[in-house]
Amino acid sequence: MKINPELLEKIVREVLAGMETEIETGGKSEPSLSNSSPSNPPLPASETVAGVQMTEKGPAARGTDPKEIVLAVSPAFATAFKTTIVDIPHSSVLRQVFAGAEEEGIHIRVIRVYHTADVAFMAHHAARISGSGIGIGILSRGTSVIHQRDLNPLSNLELFPQSPVIDLPTFRAIGKNAAKYAKGESPTPVPTNNDPMARPRYQGLAALLHNKEAGFQDRSKASQELSVSFE
Amino acid sequence: MAIVAGIDIGNATTETALARIEGRNITFLATGISATTGIKGTLANIAGLRSSLGMALERAGFKRDEYKAVDLIRLNHAAPVIGDVAMETVTETIVTESIMIGHNPSTPGGVGVGIGVTILFSDLSRAREGDSVIPVVEAKHDYEAVAAGVSDALSRKVNVAAVICQSDDGVLIVNRLPRVIPVVDEVSAIERVPLGMRCCVEVAAPGRVVSLLSNPYDIASLFELSPEETKQIVPVARALVGNRSAVVIRTPLGEVRERRIPAGELYILGPQGKRTVNVEDGAEAIQNTIVACSPVENIFGQPGTNVGGMMERVRRTMSDLTDIPVGDIYIQDLLAVDTLVPQKVVGGVAGEFSLESGVALAIMVKTEELPMQRLARATSQELGVEVEVGGIEADMAIRGALTTPGVKPPVAVLDLGAGSSDASFMKTDGSVTLTHLAGAGNMVNTIIASELGFEEMELAEAIKRYPLCKVESAFHIRQEDGTVRFFDKALDPGVFGRVALLHENDMLQPLMLPGINVERVRSTRRKAKQEVFVKNALRALEQVAPGNNIRLVDYVVLVGGSAKDFEIPTMITDTLSRYGIVAGRGNIRSSEGPRNAVATGLVLSSIESGSRTKGGS
Numbered sequence: 001m002k003i004n005p006e007l008l009e010k011i012v013r014e015v016l017a018g019m020e021t022e023i024e025t026g027g028k029s030e031p032s033l034s035n036s037s038p039s040n041p042p043l044p045a046s047e048t049v050a051g052v053q054m055t056e057k058g059p060a061a062r063g064t065d066p067k068e069i070v071l072a073v074s075p076a077f078a079t080a081f082k083t084t085i086v087d088i089p090h091s092s093v094l095r096q097v098f099a100g101a102e103e104e105g106i107h108i109r110v111i112r113v114y115h116t117a118d119v120a121f122m123a124h125h126a127a128r129i130s131g132s133g134i135g136i137g138i139l140s141r142g143t144s145v146i147h148q149r150d151l152n153p154l155s156n157l158e159l160f161p162q163s164p165v166i167d168l169p170t171f172r173a174i175g176k177n178a179a180k181y182a183k184g185e186s187p188t189p190v191p192t193n194n195d196p197m198a199r200p201r202y203q204g205l206a207a208l209l210h211n212k213e214a215g216f217q218d219r220s221k222a223s224q225e226l227s228v229s230f231e
Numbered sequence: 232m233a234i235v236a237g238i239d240i241g242n243a244t245t246e247t248a249l250a251r252i253e254g255r256n257i258t259f260l261a262t263g264i265s266a267t268t269g270i271k272g273t274l275a276n277i278a279g280l281r282s283s284l285g286m287a288l289e290r291a292g293f294k295r296d297e298y299k300a301v302d303l304i305r306l307n308h309a310a311p312v313i314g315d316v317a318m319e320t321v322t323e324t325i326v327t328e329s330i331m332i333g334h335n336p337s338t339p340g341g342v343g344v345g346i347g348v349t350i351l352f353s354d355l356s357r358a359r360e361g362d363s364v365i366p367v368v369e370a371k372h373d374y375e376a377v378a379a380g381v382s383d384a385l386s387r388k389v390n391v392a393a394v395i396c397q398s399d400d401g402v403l404i405v406n407r408l409p410r411v412i413p414v415v416d417e418v419s420a421i422e423r424v425p426l427g428m429r430c431c432v433e434v435a436a437p438g439r440v441v442s443l444l445s446n447p448y449d450i451a452s453l454f455e456l457s458p459e460e461t462k463q464i465v466p467v468a469r470a471l472v473g474n475r476s477a478v479v480i481r482t483p484l485g486e487v488r489e490r491r492i493p494a495g496e497l498y499i500l501g502p503q504g505k506r507t508v509n510v511e512d513g514a515e516a517i518q519n520t521i522v523a524c525s526p527v528e529n530i531f532g533q534p535g536t537n538v539g540g541m542m543e544r545v546r547r548t549m550s551d552l553t554d555i556p557v558g559d560i561y562i563q564d565l566l567a568v569d570t571l572v573p574q575k576v577v578g579g580v581a582g583e584f585s586l587e588s589g590v591a592l593a594i595m596v597k598t599e600e601l602p603m604q605r606l607a608r609a610t611s612q613e614l615g616v617e618v619e620v621g622g623i624e625a626d627m628a629i630r631g632a633l634t635t636p637g638v639k640p641p642v643a644v645l646d647l648g649a650g651s652s653d654a655s656f657m658k659t660d661g662s663v664t665l666t667h668l669a670g671a672g673n674m675v676n677t678i679i680a681s682e683l684g685f686e687e688m689e690l691a692e693a694i695k696r697y698p699l700c701k702v703e704s705a706f707h708i709r710q711e712d713g714t715v716r717f718f719d720k721a722l723d724p725g726v727f728g729r730v731a732l733l734h735e736n737d738m739l740q741p742l743m744l745p746g747i748n749v750e751r752v753r754s755t756r757r758k759a760k761q762e763v764f765v766k767n768a769l770r771a772l773e774q775v776a777p778g779n780n781i782r783l784v785d786y787v788v789l790v791g792g793s794a795k796d797f798e799i800p801t802m803i804t805d806t807l808s809r810y811g812i813v814a815g816r817g818n819i820r821s822s823e824g825p826r827n828a829v830a831t832g833l834v835l836s837s838i839e840s841g842s843r844t845k846g847g848s
Binding site (some may be wrong): 099102103104105133148150151152155156157176180181184185186187188189 | 338721
């Protein structure tokens with residue numbers, strides 16, 4: 001297998017960054033899954049990351065508008081992380097998902113989910129409080145799910161498990177298809193690329209990214225509604 | 232005492248009836264059914280025959296391979312062996328100079344009508360105050376930039392009448408403009424849109440269709456056309472009927488025309504000589520010629536055309552299978568059905584599809600007795616059981632059908648199979664007239680597949696066989712008759728929101744075809760069944776009825792695999808009731824339903840012929 005020096009460097013950087021945090025917090029043995037005190041420094045409630053401003057407005061409530069779908073992002077989305085695993089800026093990801101839904105006449109409400117870092121449960125949670133019953137979950141590295149509230153959490157309408165092959169047109173199509181499900185139409189599932197080398201090439205990095213992402217979860221904190229503005 | 236197996240090798244299934252015969256007493260022991268292997272009437276059938284017979288033996292309490300328990304196997308004289316079905320598209324729509332865009336995107340932007348001159352979006356900043364322009368936007372421009380550019384032009388008093396864009400951005404652009412203008416999006420081949428030409432864009436409100444650009448006189452008013460030019464614009468207007476959005480561009484030579492594809496001629500040989508009919512004249516003309524030539528002796532296609540190729544292919548396949556020289560194979564019936572086939576518009580700018588007319592043809596070949604005898608000999612050697620060829624299928628079907636309670640001669644039997652529709656009529660004195668016609672279940676599949684625009688025959692078979700529903704939530708479906716059904720357990724997420732087929736045991740099979748709805752699939756399915764089965768039922772009864780008068784038939788029994796369909800029997804019953812005929816699905820031996828008629832008939836007829844050939848074993 002050809003070793004990609006850039007990727008290797010990125011992994012090394014991620015590992016080193018992780019070690020530093022551990023050292024700073026006194027080398028706690030369970031940095032990522034502790035319930036109350038996340039090992040990562042607390043995130044500011046509002047932050048601008050390269051083109052998108054996301055402000056927390058308070059706990060996310062159950063919606064009643066049948067024209068809305070709910071998009072759940074993780075605490076690190078567009079804060080600690082700024083791009084997906086293949087360096088697509090999070091602002092562009094949000095913009096495309098928004099555009100896909102808007103083209104279909106559907107509005108997206110964004111929430112930040114703290115209690116889990118599992119994209120299936122995030123999306124299912126979003127679907128349960130969505131007025132249309134359709135939710136989307138997107139992790140910082142790009143892994144995405146379209147969910148419906150009556151399904152089991154580990155079931156889904158459409159799953160995009162290979163984060164390295166999800167590009168901007170795919171994010172646009174995810175927004176569009178979620179909107180079509182909300183309208184009761186029967187969309188053709190989003191065509192995705194399949195790269196058999198994605199797993200061997202990115203698995204190490206994906207694991208590190210997930211470890212870091214999971215470090216931000218706070219099981220006692222309710223999901224927060226976000227106001228999103230692009231600039 | 233003897234055990235006799237009647238085995239009916241059909242185009243799709245091989246059915247067995249196993250019976251014990253003592254003197255003139257017949258006790259039916261069991262039945263078996265399995266898929267036919269290979270083409271009916273060839274040596275490849277033996278595998279299917281074994282499994283069908285094995286199933287019957289097992290049900291009767293024998294071992295699966297205890298073929299020796301059977302004293303005599305009677306096979307049907309499978310007269311029609313091969314039916315081929317083909318589609319011929321006979322029209323195509325051609326657009327020259329890209330003068331219209333009528334691809335019907337699902338979400339165009341804005342609403343209204345805009346008239347102006349087409350310019351590139353990058354040239355919009357150079358447009359002057361008062362100009363009426365329609366920018367043409369390639370996919371490389373982001374919707375924010377497009378909206379900003381158009382807003383800027385509008386603020387400079389440039390009249391941006393409408394927008395034509397390549398990506399799916401219509402609604403996004405309109406949402407960012409100070410006033411609503413029509414935007415047609417998803418124009419895939421945008422580089423072919425002529426620039427600097429007068430153009431009209433119309434987008435209708437949701438749920439409505441374009442009214443201006445589908446009316447030739449409105450187009451004439453918009454572009455100041457002369458009466459002669461208006462005549463030429465009619466195909467454009469026609470092509471845009473029913474769309475939610477449309478674009479018409481005026482160019483010096485652009486036009487839309489419908490071309491008839493030379494599909495070839497059919498030569499039909501009858502007792503009065505040869506008649507010629509052109510395939511592009513449509514199904515009715517072909518069918519009239521067939522009737523005029525009846526009884527048909529042979530049919531040829533014009534050499535070097537599609538139809539000629541189809542006829543020769545069937546002859547060759549048939550000849551390869553049976554070792555009969557190509558020249559001795561006679562095509563004895565043909566059924567043509569008009570269909571509409573979605574075809575890509577030639578020269579279209581946005582990948583438009585147009586419903587072109589086509590003709591589906593089913594043909595049937597009459598075989599000699601030779602291959603059947605060969606099959607009988609081979610079966611006898613394989614299984615070590617005496618095998619005889621029993622009788623003609625339709626004749627056997629009528630004997631089987633007579634075991635249905637409530638039926639007595641004179642009676643007509645329609646055997647609706649996969650490859651052919653057979654009819655026989657038995658008079659009170661027991662004499663039988665019969666006919667074999669081309670076109671049955673397989674032809675319905677072909678029509679469904681081509682009208683809905685897919686290739687997989689298994690999917691067409693499923694659409695033919697199962698009713699439709701729309702999955703409206705994870706817990707309920709709306710069936711095609713409008714009734715709602717609830718489920719206790721959540722349905723599979725793969726069917727959520729989709730049109731699906733409702734199989735037995737409530738299994739749902741989602742239909743993954745683009746842009747379909749329940750109503751369209753249902754009407755296609757029903758039309759195909761009407762055109763093939765109802766038409767063939769009338770055609771067949773006309774041929775076997777006394778004096779060729781359908782009204783002289785009192786009872787019609789439907790048998791065969793297609794008689795098990797959930798709507799074909801009711802369609803036929805409905806149509807025949809207008810002739811005062813009692814028609815319905817048979818119930819062979821009060822227990823088998825419409826299946827097993829021929830196999831049962833083969834066993835029953837063994838008492839008459841059996842005593843002669845077997846000499847009382």
